[in-house]
Structure formats: structure tokens, C-alpha cells
Amino acid sequence: MTTNSSPQIWLYDTTLRDGTQCEGLSVSIEDKLRIAKRLDQLGIPFIEGGWPGANPKDVQFFWQLQEDPLKQSEIVAFCSTRRPHTVAAAEPMLQAILTAGSRWVTIFGKSWDLHVTESLKTTLEENLAMIRDTIEYFRSHGRRVIYDAEHWFDGYKHNRDYALQTLEAAIAAGAEWLVLCDTNGGTLPHEVSESVQTVICQKLMTKDGGQKTIPQIGIHTHNDCDMAVANALAAVMAGATMVQGTINGYGERCGNANLCSLIPNLQLKMGYSCIGEHQLTQLTEASRFVSEVVNLAPDEHAPFVGRSAFAHKGGVHVSAVERNPLTYEHIQPEQVGNRRRIVISEQSGLSNVLAKARTFGIELDKQTPQARQILQRLKQLESQGYQFEAAEASFALLMYEALGARQEFFEVKGFQVHCDLVEGKEASSALATVKVAVNGQNILEAAEGNGPVAALDTALRKALVNFYPQLASFELTDYKVRILDGHAGTAAKTRALVESGNGYQRWTTIGVSTNILAASYQAVVEGLEYGLLLHSQAEAALKT
């Protein structure tokens, strides 16, 4: 248990920058905004948003956050030191960072002499000047600076004196944090420990008369030796107070330190304070949310947050764990928002359902028969491949249905799709026909589209808009498809997620089928239905 007196470790998330270097991961600006908001809710103090200037997407991302800022977290812009033999004020790259408008800026510079001469092709002296100038420039514009010492541990191993000089340059220029980076991921915990201790013990860490702010130490690790999390913990034990990492350990090559492992280790095992206890119970959901948004299959065996992390197989084991969870569980799964799973007979997650219902303003308790009914339906659907973590609107519809309160706006009778593609012709046509009933009246509509799902969506809207003119303001803002059992190839089950919006709210719905069109269509239909529900709830609220 953490208390107010637990020493604080500052979390620094770089999912949106270093995490996006992960092979196979790509995100839109919308995706980045959704993830940033979720990290904000999770209580991560620093969120590295990207490198505006190097990447046009990141410029827009920072602008959008100026319009609609995060509640608690500091969004941080990331940038290298100025180029050799230039003037910081004249560097467009640095201008772009100022324009991004974040209070905090992370500057990374070279610690390893080899990189200065081989990659930057400049002198060791000039590199020190680059670090100093860049940090001073941002300080003079009122920014607070975190200094990332790239390749710190390799530099320290090869030329310790020079590596320490780079930190001195950063301190002199006014950096508030020095983050030691194991950029190549080749360092082991005992080496991290020794190096962090040395940095902290060096006189450069002692006050020189009370004028200068004494920077704190951070750690940034990669998983190339399977040591990212262990190295970060070793650094903390040696005195580091900031830990950089990514959700689910996403990152280049073998990934970055996984915050989903770091946070519970620091907070539950080592007694540090990172995020609120209640926020910690959202960790599993946050992990799955991010994996849905970036469209990568979650690691079922992930420590703490994986689906198998608290799975127990039959026999003695199960009865022992039910009598005394301590016998086979190193923490209580609920502390990180995960749950115990008895692999033979699935165990209840009734409290999850109740908690979820509460988020939709529905008060249920364990005695309500519908609560068990919802749980059963949920389990049944989940075994079919549904996953409601990122599809809360579909889950809400499911709850209303169980409570007998699902409004019927329309009924879908069926659909047909026809696609025709002639090789070499760019435009393939898709034709969709839908049949729906509204208030007992059957409507048949057809539409064309540049793809089968677009054609279906258009046909459905044509059929419904006369009854529900508010449909005109709905738009589909995102659409994702994932194949569930990859082994089955194209005959596998498909999960479609559709995000819809009405200009001021957004919601996500889900469909599952072996037929990719049926799955998509189901999600589109529920998206429209939920939008109509929100509209009618808003109207009802206005009347009262």
C-alpha cells in the first residue's frame, strides 16, 4: 500500500514517440489523442507526444492539444540538440518545438564519444556546446527541460569522463532532469546500478551554493537483453526518480520498458508512489485500450495485465487459491484491474460488470438478477471473440437489453452486397441492398460505394434518415478490423470496431463474424443505434 509518505517516482510515458517506433505499429493523430487522454486519466505525470517538426503529424497533434488540453498530465515535446555549427535561434527544428507550445521539452543529446565523431561527425567540444546552447535556448523561452542522455551507458563504459562532461553541460544550461538512456538496450542491471550511483555521487550532483537547481535522475531503458524493466528498477534502487517507458512495452526492436510491469512493481512491491491506487486498478483496461487503438494483439501472457497473468488450471491448485489466494498469487489481480481466471470453470467478474454499469449511470447490485444475466451474456460473447474494453457503446446496449430497456429505433432484416473488380481498373464498385423496418414499416434501399462497407453504410442511412434526421450529423470517425484466430487464415473470425461521432461525443461499437462484412455491418448498425440513443437521452434531459 502506498501512502502520502511513500517516495514518489515520476512516470514518463513515451508510447506516443518511442513506442511508435515499434515495427508494425502506426497511429493516426486521432489515435494519439485518444491514447494521450487515457494516459492523462491514468495519472501519468509526463507524456511525450512526439517530435513536432520532424513529423508533420506531430505538429498537428500538439496544436490539437493546445485547443483541448489534458487535465493533469504535462505533454512534452521531444527534440534533438541543434545541429553542429549552427545557432539555436536560427534552427527551424527548434522553432517548431516552441510553436508546439508545451511547457516541458525533452532534449536528447549524445553521451558517447563514438556517436559524436561517427554519427554527428563533429568534435567532442562542439557536442558539449550543442547540448548547452539548445537547453539554454529553451530555458530562455521559459521552457522546462528534461535532458535525455542518449547512449548513456555505452558512453559511460567507453569514455566515462566525456560522458560525465555532457551531463555537466546539461546541468549548467538549466536542465531539471537528467535521463540516462540505454539506447541500444545492451546493459545489465548491475551495470545500470553502478553507473547511476556514480552519477549521483559525483560532485556534479551537489549544490554549488544553492543557486543552481540540482537535477534529478531519470532512466530510459530498452528490452534487447530482456532487462528493460529490471534495469529501470535497478536505477530506481540506485536513486533515480523518473522512469521512462511505454504502455505494453511498445518500442523499436525489442521494445521499451513496459509501464504496465513497472508501475505495479514500483508501487505494490517496492513501496513507491506513482499513480493513485484507484488509477492502478485501471491499468489492465488501459493496457488493452492502447493495444486496441494501435491495433496490435494484446500479449495474453503479459505480467500483471495479460489475460493469462492470473489464470489457474484445475485441481488442488484451484481450491487452494480459492481458500487462500496468497498460496498461488503474488498480488491480488484486482489491484491492477485484472482478474483471476479459473481455466476450467470461468470465475465471475460480477464486480466488473457492476462497476461498468455505474459508468453508464446504471446502478446494479450483486443481488439484481439482471447483473448475473449481463455477466453470462458477456462471457458468452467474449468466448466468441467479442471484447468490450474498447467498445463501450456496444456494452451499454447489451446492458440496456438485459434490463429490458433497449429502445428499438429500427430493425435490420437483412443485407446483400455485390462487388465487382476488373484487374487494372482503379475503381471497383460495390453495391449494397439493405432491408430495415421502422415502426413496422419495411424499407428497402440500395446504394453504391467505393467499398462494400461504405456501400452498406450509405444504404442504411438512406433507409433511416427520413425517420431520424439527426442521422445526418453522425459520422464514422474510425473503423478497425482484426482477425482473431490468425491460424485459420482468411476463414478466421473477424472483429470490427467502429468509432462514431456526432460532433461533440464519440462512441465505439463492435461486431464479430467469420464474414468481415457481417462483422463490420453489425458494428455500423450498433453505432447508429447508440447515436440515436444518445440523442433521445439528450432530448429527454432537455425536457426535464
Add this chain to the structure above:
Amino acid sequence: MTTNSSPQIWLYDTTLRDGTQCEGLSVSIEDKLRIAKRLDQLGIPFIEGGWPGANPKDVQFFWQLQEDPLKQSEIVAFCSTRRPHTVAAAEPMLQAILTAGSRWVTIFGKSWDLHVTESLKTTLEENLAMIRDTIEYFRSHGRRVIYDAEHWFDGYKHNRDYALQTLEAAIAAGAEWLVLCDTNGGTLPHEVSESVQTVICQKLMTKDGGQKTIPQIGIHTHNDCDMAVANALAAVMAGATMVQGTINGYGERCGNANLCSLIPNLQLKMGYSCIGEHQLTQLTEASRFVSEVVNLAPDEHAPFVGRSAFAHKGGVHVSAVERNPLTYEHIQPEQVGNRRRIVISEQSGLSNVLAKARTFGIELDKQTPQARQILQRLKQLESQGYQFEAAEASFALLMYEALGARQEFFEVKGFQVHCDLVEGKEASSALATVKVAVNGQNILEAAEGNGPVAALDTALRKALVNFYPQLASFELTDYKVRILDGHAGTAAKTRALVESGNGYQRWTTIGVSTNILAASYQAVVEGLEYGLLLHSQAEAALKT
């Protein structure tokens, strides 16, 4: 580099026993035999084969190994101590172990008082007798004994004196190894370190007159805190000389310590001797072999052996790593049998393209006009939403095309798809028609499927298999779909990735279109084409 003078660490593989507890993993006897042989080749000294008696499959496995024994490795039978208040010689469970015929036996017993009273429901005294009796029984039958101290670290934390007594019982009875197990996986490296040191420093570790064999210490860890590998290394640094783990870290919940990470860390980073240098270069292949046999997708981001472990993005980065690999690689990938991969992506420069071409055996230089042509085509396709970092086979086809060397196996003339879904009816039917030409001959084929892509795939194979019988061995092993510009909703562009295999190789192809079916189809078609290309290259190689 390890030399004969490097201290030896004894590897103990439990993939075939603890590894098979992994959710989603199941193996036949044949699978187990194939894996055991591969581990033998890899030079693993101890291979835990299973628990004969508890599992009928394991009985047969040990019998088959008696017929056809391993070359170097010791196969080890695993078993618990006798039940409370029984006589070892009268226990059928222990008889089955003798029948299995292995020279070495691993006996696991309880170290944690809570488990003795809660799970075994017996007295602390009786548990000590169970450990002693069982080991003595096997010793009296000429077996050599490894003692696994289950729940060691929890027992040590809760009742240190009793935990140490259980080890004393094992030593007195003649165990040659004491393996400290973190069964629940909740321990951190500094705790492992302290506990191992204590055990080694205890007087029970000192000679009592030269009569008794002094056991050595082993470590068995689980990954529930993301610490399995770090904990094993911490134990080794504290004096343990045996490390237990599994290939790819397979195991219950979050898995066991991953030998594919442990071995290179111990051998390349810490200077211990585990397996031969040449065997180490087979590590990546062994990892992938085991994942194929157990039919689990390999972790692309796995340290050392993952496909992304030595992947490089971005121009400057790539030219730096080619000039001096040390700058961005913590070891040489070849040391573990992996290879550097130049990832082709948005940031690609000409040097990436050239490096990539080389990996396909195509020598280009900066002056070759086709090199620039490939780069241009690449950038053009990427701006349309193609992404080749995960679709190397499509990139290879693109290169062959630019070089005028793309073989035409077949030509697709067009396709049609028809889907019909009646709401409430579970099975939706999809009908696909394709028209292809092979050697100037047109073929029209139709097929049904449980989804439109499956129907297309089936129709295409029907059309081609008479010309290319090798198609019958191709399978689609994974299929992923991603919507590119989420803003456009269902009218957005779709990117499909298809992974195909022929039993010993895998390759990935890509398709992009606003029509999800056209994108999928394109990837399926290129997947078949690339498979045919591999086949014809293999045939050509055989002829020369």
C-alpha cells in the same frame, strides 16, 4: 567470448514440462521428441521431459527415449515427494519414475510452511520426512537427484528457519542440486540475490568432513513481475550454477525464464560458459523451430531471437549501422544466429533500399537507375498507404518488377463477390468468382466460403492448383486488416496484410484499397505468387 576457463553455468530446460503449462500450448509425443532432439543439438545439459505417472503421454515419451536416446543431454524425470504418511517404496507414482529409466530425477518438495499445512494438510515434520524419504529412495536405486524447492522465496520470506530445514533434509538425503524456485513469480532481483547468498553462506553449505557431496545451487523463476530472466541472472551473480528455463519463455501464467534471453546474456555479456559458440549461433533457429512445433506465433519483438531484434529504421541510422554496427547494436546478430534487418518504411533512403535488396540476393548500387526507380515507387506506394516493413515479400516482388525480373505465374483478370446476410441467421454465405489466365489460358472458377475473403481465396486456389500443385502445401497463417484514414470512416482506405507459409518458410504480402475485399485479394494473390517464386527458386537451386 567464452573460453575453457569461463565458469560453467548448467542449463536445465523445462519446456517439455513447465513450458507445456502455457495456456494455448499443447504438444503430442512426437512434438516432444522433436523438441528434445533439438535441445540436445543445442547443447542443453539437462532436459526435463515430464512427469511420467502423472501423465500417460510422458510415460511413453520416456520409453521412446530409452529406445532412441539423446546424444549429449540428460533427460530428467520430474516428480513430487511421496504423499504424507506413505512409504516411498510403496508409492506407484515413484515406481513410474524408476520405470522411466532416466539417470537423473528432479524431486520437488514444499519449502513454504503455509503450503505444507494448507495444500498438503500435513505437519511440518512430516514434510521434512517426505523430502528425505523420497530422495533417499531414488538414491538407493542409483538415481542422481535434483531437488526443486517449490515456493522457496515465499517460504524464505515467511519462515526462513523452516525453509532452510527443508534444504537440509534434501542435502542429508543426497540431493546433488538444490534449485530455489520462485513458483509464484512475485520476487524481485534484490530479494533473489539476498536469499541465494544466505543459502550459500549457511553452514549447511560447508563440508562436514568430506563425506557428503556438497550440493550446488540452481534457480527456477517465473515471469509474473517481468523479472524471470533478471532474477535468474541475479541468482547466478550470487553464486547459483544451474539455471532452469524454457525456450521462448513458455510457461504457466506469464511464463518461465526465457532460455533464449538467458543464454546470450550469460555467455556473451557475463562471460559464463553454457553451450558451444557454434551452438549459440543456432539459438534463433531453435527458438523458431520450437514455436513452429508448438504452433504458437513467434514473438517478433523477442530479445536476441525475434525478427525485430536487430531491425533498423531511418536513413542516417542505417548508414551508421552499416559503417559501424557497434553504434546501434548491442551484440552482433550473427552470434545468436539472427540477422540485421533494414526496415523499409517512410523514412527510407537509398541506402535502405540497397541494403534490403542485398538481403534478397540482389546486388544494386547507388548508380543503378533501377535503385532510384525502386525508391520512387516505394515512396509513391507508401503515400497511398502501403507499408512494406511488415510485407517484405511484396517488396521483393516490387524489386523484381523494377528490374524486369518478375516471373509471371498467372494473371488475374477480375473477381466478383456476392454476400447475403439475413439478420438472425448465423451463417452468412459468400460466393466468389475469379477469372485468371495461366500461359494464355483463361480459367473461370467459383467458390463459396464463410466470408468473402475465404471464398475468394478458395476460388483462386481452385483455378490455379492444376497448374501449380505445390499450392496445396501453402497456407494462410495470418491475416490482418487496418483502416488507414479513420476519418473517412467506412469509405477509408484499407490495408490488408496476409502471412503465408509453406511449412518451412513464412512471408507477408500487402494490399491497399478503399475496397476491403480488393485489398485482401491483392495480398492473397501476391502471397500465392511469392510462394510460387520461392518454390521455383528452390527448384533452380537444386538443379545447379
